Amino acid sequence: MSVLIVVDTKNGEVKKSSLEAAQYGAKVAASIGGEAVALSLNASNAEVLGTVGVNKVLNVTDSSVSASDPQKVVAAIVAAANQVGAKVVVFAHDSTGKAVAPRLSAKSGAGLVTNVTSLPDTASGFVVSKNVFSGKAHAHVNILSDEKIVSILPNAFGLAAGEGSASVEDFAVDVSGISSGITVKAVKGGNSDVVPLPEAELVVSAGRGLKGPENWGMVEEMAGILGATTACSRPVADIGWRPHHEHVGQTGVAIRPNLYIAIGISGAIQHLAGVNGSKVIVVINKDPEAPFFKAADYGVVGDAFEVVPRLNEALRKFKAANG
Amino acid sequence: MKILVPISKVPDTTSKIAFTDGDSKFNEEGIQWIVNPYDEWYALVRALELVEAGGGTVTVINVGDATSDPVIRKALALGAHEAVRVDVNPADSYVIAKEISAYAADKGFDMVLLGKETISYNGSEVGGMLAEFMNLPYISLASKLEVNGDTATLDRTTEGGVEVVEVKLPLVASANKGMAEQRIPNMRGIMAARSKPLTVVAASGGAEAKTSYVKYGLPAPKSAVKLVDPENMDELVNLLHTEAKSI
Numbered sequence: 337m338s339v340l341i342v343v344d345t346k347n348g349e350v351k352k353s354s355l356e357a358a359q360y361g362a363k364v365a366a367s368i369g370g371e372a373v374a375l376s377l378n379a380s381n382a383e384v385l386g387t388v389g390v391n392k393v394l395n396v397t398d399s400s401v402s403a404s405d406p407q408k409v410v411a412a413i414v415a416a417a418n419q420v421g422a423k424v425v426v427f428a429h430d431s432t433g434k435a436v437a438p439r440l441s442a443k444s445g446a447g448l449v450t451n452v453t454s455l456p457d458t459a460s461g462f463v464v465s466k467n468v469f470s471g472k473a474h475a476h477v478n479i480l481s482d483e484k485i486v487s488i489l490p491n492a493f494g495l496a497a498g499e500g501s502a503s504v505e506d507f508a509v510d511v512s513g514i515s516s517g518i519t520v521k522a523v524k525g526g527n528s529d530v531v532p533l534p535e536a537e538l539v540v541s542a543g544r545g546l547k548g549p550e551n552w553g554m555v556e557e558m559a560g561i562l563g564a565t566t567a568c569s570r571p572v573a574d575i576g577w578r579p580h581h582e583h584v585g586q587t588g589v590a591i592r593p594n595l596y597i598a599i600g601i602s603g604a605i606q607h608l609a610g611v612n613g614s615k616v617i618v619v620i621n622k623d624p625e626a627p628f629f630k631a632a633d634y635g636v637v638g639d640a641f642e643v644v645p646r647l648n649e650a651l652r653k654f655k656a657a658n659g
Numbered sequence: 660m661k662i663l664v665p666i667s668k669v670p671d672t673t674s675k676i677a678f679t680d681g682d683s684k685f686n687e688e689g690i691q692w693i694v695n696p697y698d699e700w701y702a703l704v705r706a707l708e709l710v711e712a713g714g715g716t717v718t719v720i721n722v723g724d725a726t727s728d729p730v731i732r733k734a735l736a737l738g739a740h741e742a743v744r745v746d747v748n749p750a751d752s753y754v755i756a757k758e759i760s761a762y763a764a765d766k767g768f769d770m771v772l773l774g775k776e777t778i779s780y781n782g783s784e785v786g787g788m789l790a791e792f793m794n795l796p797y798i799s800l801a802s803k804l805e806v807n808g809d810t811a812t813l814d815r816t817t818e819g820g821v822e823v824v825e826v827k828l829p830l831v832a833s834a835n836k837g838m839a840e841q842r843i844p845n846m847r848g849i850m851a852a853r854s855k856p857l858t859v860v861a862a863s864g865g866a867e868a869k870t871s872y873v874k875y876g877l878p879a880p881k882s883a884v885k886l887v888d889p890e891n892m893d894e895l896v897n898l899l900h901t902e903a904k905s906i
């Protein structure tokens with residue numbers, strides 16, 4: 337009885353969210369006394385999966401098997417799961433997991449839980465925690481089918497890489513009979529050095545308090561000093577001050593970084609819903625009554641146009657001293 | 660073009676989330692129900708734009724009991740032509756997808772356009788399952804959708820970027836922010852919605868839940884905020900480094 341982890345790549349390298357999923361899968365395998373096998377999609381560095389406890393990697397080396405065409409990935413997973421006798425399949429709940437895991441569930445009849453935040457409790461069934469109501473609550477969900485699929489919330493577990501190593505073998509799968517007819521015409525963005533929001537550990541975010549898009553220089557400067565990813569509140573994206581993909585919250589991207597710095601954002605309930613999983617929240621707002629202070633760990637009551645340049649200076653000094 | 664838009668009923672975004680019956684059930688008391696924002700603002704509006712431009716019909720479908728009817732009427736008020744409700748407890752995504760596919764099987768829809776996720780259960784599950792049950796291609800998290808003849812071009816959101824894909828109809832796609840602009844229903848739409856058909860169909864009988872929600876909980880309350888002097892940002896940096904250990 338083994339656990340199969342579906343591992344996707346970006347520019348040939350294992351995605352961070354997949355590495356987290358692999359670490360999770362290895363723990364599940366250890367708890368049920370099975371082997372942790374990863375199915376990686378065209379990975380150039382598949383051996384890294386050994387450092388999080390994976391025993392064996394089956395690496396698909398056919399670039400047509402990618403998340404762009406979920407049916408082909410599902411075919412590869414079914415073949416691999418049959419070969420290794422997998423009872424549990426683990427995904428990261430990223431764009432790949434969202435495209436592929438539900439399809440696999442419908443095809444195989446295995447129950448699926450997404451957004452998972454805990455290891456399974458197998459005392460009575462197979463019960464995992466997941467976030468619901470955009471992080472305002474959590475639920476314990478039992479998977480009733482014999483075979484189970486879980487897709488885990490990025491950044492919910494943290495990575496602790498060790499010394500282990502995994503054997504890597506090529507995995508051939510025949511997808512010639514599958515014609516979903518999807519063709520990729522172009523890929524835009526996504527190749528910069530900036531960590532995408534759902535995976536980012538440090539996020540600097542700003543809202544309508546900044547008055548206009550021309551004032552974002554100091555926000556980007558802070559992100560640059562910290563190596564953080566920038567985000568914004570919904571109205572800021574809606575009026576076009578910032579791109580839509582930066583919008584965080586209940587109807588935007590849900591994030592859970594180690595550090596979330598919110599500048600000139602009031603902290604409306606819909607905003608909080610997407611960011612309250614952050615480990616540490618810093619709020620900079622000139623209004624001491626701003627609701628965001630109730631959800632913050634550290635607060636600065638002050639004018640962003642004075643506080644942010646000062647904070648940037650302090651951060652720069654800190655970085656110079658601490659490397 | 661015939662487009663099917665699955666819509667779900669979710670608590671208003673300002674709802675206070677609480678549970679009853681030993682934390683085993685969502686407390687619906689005093690809850691205002693709305694159409695899930697992704698379904699209404701993006702999937703439904705884009706579907707309406709497509710048929711406004713090229714002709715056709717938009718059918719909305721909901722899996723649930725009669726308490727869904729007001730939000731279904733809202734979708735009709737926005738301009739959907741007809742509505743269907745499958746009278747089944749939407750126990751989990753598997754059941755919902757199975758019931759929608761059972762209904763859609765012989766109707767010849769060119770496209771199924773749904774939301775990227777519900778803001779209640781945050782599953783992102785129904786679309787992919789439905790595509791598999793219907794044996795159709797699935798484009799998830801689409802922030803743009805254009806149709807030209809029998810071919811659709813979509814922007815699929817990935818981490819930090821988009822992938823432009825082309826695919827022949829019919830297809831299933833889930834709508835992300837950016838696909839359309841929210842519309843507000845007007846009086847005429849609200850009046851017209853009253854006479855539009857809302858057909859209630861019985862369960863297909865073939866769907867069984869694969870998961871069961873056993874218990875709910877709320878996050879631990881946050882401790883009080885620590886205020887830092889706005890003149891002293893070195894202090895904040897120091898706290899973030901030594902106390903919070905986040906930089």
Ligand SMILES: Cc1cc2nc3c(=O)[nH]c(=O)nc-3n(C[C@H](O)[C@H](O)[C@H](O)COP(=O)(O)OP(=O)(O)OC[C@H]3O[C@@H](n4cnc5c(N)ncnc54)[C@H](O)[C@@H]3O)c2cc1C
Pocket residue numbers: 542543544545546568569570571572583584585586587588599600601602603604605606607610620621622623626638639640641672696
């Ligand atoms: C169905 C629904 C879904 C929604 N989903 C989301 C979502 O996903 N994400 C989201 O963000 N919002 C969402 N909203 C909108 C949300 O309700 C708020 O309107 C929004 O978050 C407010 O954005 P803001 O904080 O940037 O602006 P405002 O509420 O205008 O707040 C600006 C803040 O800046 C402060 N400020 C002003 N000047 C300065 C200064 N010089 N220095 C420091 N501080 C200053 C003010 O004190 C104020 O607190 C949703 C709303 C609805 C109805």
Ligand SMILES: Nc1ncnc2c1ncn2[C@@H]1O[C@H](COP(=O)(O)O)[C@@H](O)[C@H]1O
Pocket residue numbers: 664665666667668695697698720721722723749752755772773774775776777780781782783784785786
């Ligand atoms: N009960 C339901 N009836 C009809 N459509 C639904 C229902 N629940 C979810 N959906 C659709 O499926 C999408 C994804 O839902 P979910 O997988 O639950 O996150 C939603 O945005 C809706 O478009």
